[in-house]
Amino acid sequence: MHRLLKNKRAEGYIDICVGVVALLCVLVLTINIYSFFTLKQDLDEISEQLIQVATYNGCFSDEFNQRANDLKTQFFDFDYTVSASSYYNAALKKVQLGQKMTVTVSVQTKLVGVGVVSVPITCTSTRSGISEKYWKG
Numbered sequence: 001m002h003r004l005l006k007n008k009r010a011e012g013y014i015d016i017c018v019g020v021v022a023l024l025c026v027l028v029l030t031i032n033i034y035s036f037f038t039l040k041q042d043l044d045e046i047s048e049q050l051i052q053v054a055t056y057n058g059c060f061s062d063e064f065n066q067r068a069n070d071l072k073t074q075f076f077d078f079d080y081t082v083s084a085s086s087y088y089n090a091a092l093k094k095v096q097l098g099q100k101m102t103v104t105v106s107v108q109t110k111l112v113g114v115g116v117v118s119v120p121i122t123c124t125s126t127r128s129g130i131s132e133k134y135w136k137g
Contacts, residue, residue, distance in 0.1 A: 028113035043125035058133025
């Protein structure tokens with residue numbers, strides 16, 4: 001044992017350095033996973049609020065766009081797409097009572113902590129609902 005402590009080859013130091021680097025890699029990975037969970041939670045909340053506005057109004061109107069802009073200032077800049085099973089008026093994006101409406105919210109982000117390589121990732125959240133408005137013809 002005394003001979004091992006007097007050994008000057010620095011094998012113990014190399015083991016400690018490799019262990020510290022591995023610990024830092026695990027820490028960066030944990031932080032990335034946590035940030036993706038919080039991002040997904042925010043996207044779910046945004047899409048839920050947008051589909052509530054759309055189903056209540058029965059269309060993807062100016063009120064819907066205003067709510068999307070409010071959420072962009074509250075959270076972060078995101079992209080959204082809207083669709084419906086069938087439109088009552090496609091030009092005004094009105095959806096008849098009982099028809100399915102869908103909102104998809106997405107944001108482009110990058111995986112950080114992997115060195116000079118930038119890994120782009122797109123996170124999305126989709127919510128659907130039923131139109132609550134009857135449009136008279």
